[in-house]
Amino acid sequence: MKLILTFAALAATTTMAFAETHSVVRMGTEGAYPPYNFLDDSGEVAGFEREVGDEACARAGLTCEWVTTDWDSIIPNLTSGNYDTIIAGMSITDEREEVIDFTQNYFPPAASAYAAMAEDADIENGVVAAQANTIQAGHVAESGAALLEFATYDETVAALRSGEADAVFADKDALAPTVEASGGELMFVGDDVPLGDGIGIGLRESDTELREQFDVAIASMKEDGTLNELIVKWFGEDADTFE
CATH class of the missing domain: 3.40.190.10 (Periplasmic binding protein-like II)
Known part of the structure; x- marks a missing residue:
């Protein structure tokens, strides 16, 4: 601009x-x-x-x-x-x-994104973790997915790794280092979502x-x-x- x-x-x-x-x-x-x-x-x-x-x-x-x-x-x-x-x-x-x-x-304005442990993760109707009181949590709540909220970003990723959540939804710039450091364990799925x-x-x-x-x-x-x-x-x- x-x-x-x-x-x-x-x-x-x-x-x-x-x-x-x-x-x-x-x-x-x-x-x-x-x-x-x-x-x-x-x-x-x-x-x-x-x-x-x-x-x-x-x-x-x-x-x-x-x-x-x-x-x-x-x-x-x-x-x-x-x-x-x-x-x-x-x-x-x-x-x-x-x-x-x-x-x-x-x-x-930046993109938010989903990360999961499998390419076929259900981000539309499954369980999606997001940090509480964020625009990402608000977006998940308005979608068809079940929102699982946590106090911190790290807890959302832990919930994904433990199988408690099917995916994490967060700011893509925050997710990118986590996905990269996972050595292929985590991956981006679905389309980016512009918010805010x-x-x-x-x-x-x-x-x-x-x-x-x-x-x-x-x-x-x-x-x-x-x-x-x-x-x-x-x-x-x-x-x-x-x-």
């Missing part, structure tokens, strides 16, 4: 007073959804979103402080003030925008100025190619990027 930078003027109007009062921004993430976010060997948040968040904070004149939380409580913990943003592979949806606000997307409006940073509805700060930063990262470089670094040359 073509980028039209509508946020340039906002960079000049966002006040220094705001930057000072919000100099440290607590970035909430799951830390369990590679390559978007995960914990490295030292227990630090790493991955695509760590690099995106740190760069966005730097451009906005803010300091990131990373906080991990369980996925099923990630929105309530934001709205209750336990951190200031959600940057955790969260797709922008109308349902979520009834509760929180989002920046413009920092990752374009891309991935954005979630914020409380009252934090309009903070959202504007991040919108300006993300727009500049799109314009100079930084976001595309990070997408290719973490998801490969074939990943969808911003045009």
Whole structure:
């Protein structure tokens, strides 16, 4: 898509007073959804979103402080003030925008996919595992398949391997490393399914100025190619990027 930078003027109007009062921004993430976010060997948040968040904070004149939380409580913990943003592979949806606000997307709309242990796995009427409170779980619930929800992505894959589920449905970029590392045990089945409006940073509805700060930063990262470089670094040359 073509980028039209509508946020340039906002960079000049966002006040220094705001930057000072919000100099440290607590970035909430799951830390369990590679390559978007995960914990490295030292227990630090790493991955695509760590690099995106740190760069966005730097451009906005803010300091990131990373906080991990369980996925099923990630929105309530934001709205209750336990951190200031959600940057955790969260797709922008109308349902979520009834509760929180989002920046413009920092990752374009991407495909979701099914993975199974057999090519003839029944993804239409069988049992499909998905992480709870995701757009993938919502999609399965509306299909003819039986939804089996788990708190974490790793648990959905474990359910597939144990025979509890016939397939897993998840973001394809998250599934791809799992399928590749399985040595042929797991495979993609069926067609890819496009869902959501891309991935954005979630914020409380009252934090309009903070959202504007991040919108300006993300727009500049799109314009100079930084976001595309990070997408290719973490998801490969074939990943969808911003045009």
